[in-house]
Amino acid sequence: MRELTEQDIDYISVGASVLGSGGGGDPKVGRLLAKSMIQKYGPVNLISIDELQDDQYVVPVSGMGAPTVSLEKLPSEIELTNPLQELERAFGKKADVIIPIEVGGINSLYPVGAAAKLHLPILDADAIGRAFPEAQMETFHLHGLEPEQVAVGDEKGNVALLKPIDAYWSEYMSRALTVQMGGSASVSDYFLAGKDVKGSVVNGTLSLAREIGEILMHQEDYDDVFKALLDRLNGFELYDGKVTAVTRETKQGFNFGTAQIEGLNNYRGKTFNLEFQNETLVAKEGDEILATVPDLIVALDIESAFPITSERLQYGSRVKVVSFPCDPQWRTPIGIETAGPRYFGYDVDYLPVEELQGKEK
C-alpha cells in the first residue's frame, strides 16, 4: 500500500492517455478531478492485488459517455459517488476498495476522485488493461461474472439502479440513460468480493500507467521515448504520417470517426486510415489491416511522443502510429468475440499485432 502523490497522478494521467489513446475521455479531466478531490478530502492509498482480502468488497467507479462531452462537463461530486452508494444500499454491504474499470483515458483517475471522497483505497488493477468503448467489454464478463446490479447517476442527483439480463443489456441501458442525462454520467457496475476479483482483472495497471507516464515526461530525446514505450509495452511502430482528413460524429453516446493519414519519412507515398468508436478500432494501409482491436492502436505526436486521442486528432496532426498487444485475456475466444474486429462490424478475423507485423517479440 502506498499513498498516491501529485506526481503519481500526473504520471498516471499521461500514461493513461497512451493506454486509452484511441479515446476513453481526456485524461486531463481525470487528473483535475483526482487532484481537487484529494486536496479537499485527503490522500488516496493504492493497494496491490496481493493486499486485497478475499472478503473485501470491490466496486468500480467510472465515467460513461462520449469523450468530447466530458471536456466541457466535469463530473460533480454527487455524480461521482451516488452510483457506488446506490449499490451499497442495493447489496446491503459497504464497499471496501474502489477499482478503475479501465486504465485508459479519464477512467484511470476518475475513480481516484471517488476514492478520496469516500476515504477508500484504490486497487492497482483494472477490468480491461486499456480502454474500450462499451460496458460489457470488461474482463469480469470474460470470466463469467455478469453485472447483477448497475447504478448510473448524473450531476443533478438522478440515479438509476439497473438489473440487466446480461452484460450487453448493462451497456444498452446505461448508455441510454447516459445520453439522456446529457451525454456523460457516472457508473458503478459490479459489487464483487475480493476473491472473485483476483484472477478476473488485469493486475498492476495503475503502476504501469505511472511508469509509462514517467517515460513520456522524463525523456529528452523523442526517439528514445518511442523506443522506450515500444519496449515497455512490447509494441510495434505501424507508420509515421500526417492527418489529411478527419470525420467525426457523436451519436448514441459515442464518438465515431475516421482519420486519413498520408505517410511521412519511411512511409511517404502511402495512405493510412484509423477508424474509431471512442477507441481506435482498426489501423489500415489502403485495405490492408495493420492492427485491430482488441490490440491497442495509438497515435503519438511525432514531436512530443505524447498521444493524441481520437477526439483530438485533426487536420495537420503529425503522428507516429503504434500498436501494443492487449492483455492475453482478450485473446481468448470470448475475449475476441467481445472486443474483436467482428464485434465492431469488420469482416476479418482477429490476428495479433505480432503476426500482422510479421514478427514475434
Add this chain to the structure above:
Amino acid sequence: MRELTEQDIDYISVGASVLGSGGGGDPKVGRLLAKSMIQKYGPVNLISIDELQDDQYVVPVSGMGAPTVSLEKLPSEIELTNPLQELERAFGKKADVIIPIEVGGINSLYPVGAAAKLHLPILDADAIGRAFPEAQMETFHLHGLEPEQVAVGDEKGNVALLKPIDAYWSEYMSRALTVQMGGSASVSDYFLAGKDVKGSVVNGTLSLAREIGEILMHQEDYDDVFKALLDRLNGFELYDGKVTAVTRETKQGFNFGTAQIEGLNNYRGKTFNLEFQNETLVAKEGDEILATVPDLIVALDIESAFPITSERLQYGSRVKVVSFPCDPQWRTPIGIETAGPRYFGYDVDYLPVEELQGKEK
C-alpha cells in the same frame, strides 16, 4: 366491489378509445391482454375509491411507448408485473390495489392484466382522466406527489429502478429506457398509501369508460350516438371532415404528426388540422384554435361513431372531430403548466373548450 366481466372489458376498451383517442395506444391490445390474463389467472375485482382503505398501498401499472409499436409488440407477463414487484422490493411493502395511470387507450386495461396475474383488485380511478403522452402528466404531480422510485421493465426481463429528482426526470429516464428496450416497456411509477390517493386522482373513470363503451356499442342511430357522447361528456362538435393528408413520425419514443382535414357537410370549404404527440394536442381551422390540451380532442369515424386514434388516422378517413372538457384538476395553474398548450410548444394561452366554442354547457 364487483367482478369485471368480459362485457365490462369490451365496453371499457371501446370507451377508453374515446378518452384517449388522440392516441394512448390501441385499446384492443389492452382488451386482448386483460382477457387472456383473466382467463389464465382468474377474475379481477373493481373497487371504488370509497372502498379503498387509507393504509392500503396503491401502485400504477402502465405501458409506456409509441402506440404504433404496441400494435406489433404485445406485452409479456414478465414485463407486466416485474416493475410493480421491483417497487414492492424497493419499498419493502406489498401492493394492495392496482390503479391505471390513465384511462385512455391501452392503459385502461393494461393494468387489469397485471391485477389478474397478481390477484389484486383494480381501483375505479386513474391519474389523468384521459390519456396524456408524458409521465409527469399525472394528477399526483399536480398535488405535489412526486415519483420517489420508478420501475421500468421489458419483456426480456430487464428491470430498472429509477430515483428521479422530479416528475420530469421520471419521464426522461423512463422514456430513454423504453426507447432502448424496443419502443415499449412497462412502468410502475408510484407507491402510494390509500389516504394519499384519495383526492389526487380522477374518480370513477373505469366506470365512465364502461358507460361510454356501452353507448357506442348499443346505439343503432349514429346521430344518437354522437349526441349521447357529447351529452355524457359535456362535449362539443368541432367539425365534420375528410382526412386529406397525414404526416407521422416516431421519434424519441413518441408518435408525432399532423392530419389535414377538409370540411364536409356544414363545414364544406374549410380546412382543419389536428396536431398530435401520441395524443391530439390542438385542433385548428387555419390559424384559429378550436380546442387544445388539456381538453380532449377526438376524431370519431363519421359512419360508426367509433374513435380513430392518431396512429390510425389515414388519407380518406371521414371523421367528426369533437372535444370534451378535461377534469377540473387540469385547469388549475399547475395543471395548465403541466399539460397546457405552452408545454407542448404552442404560443397560446389555454382557453377551455367551452369558451373557445363560445358557449357554456
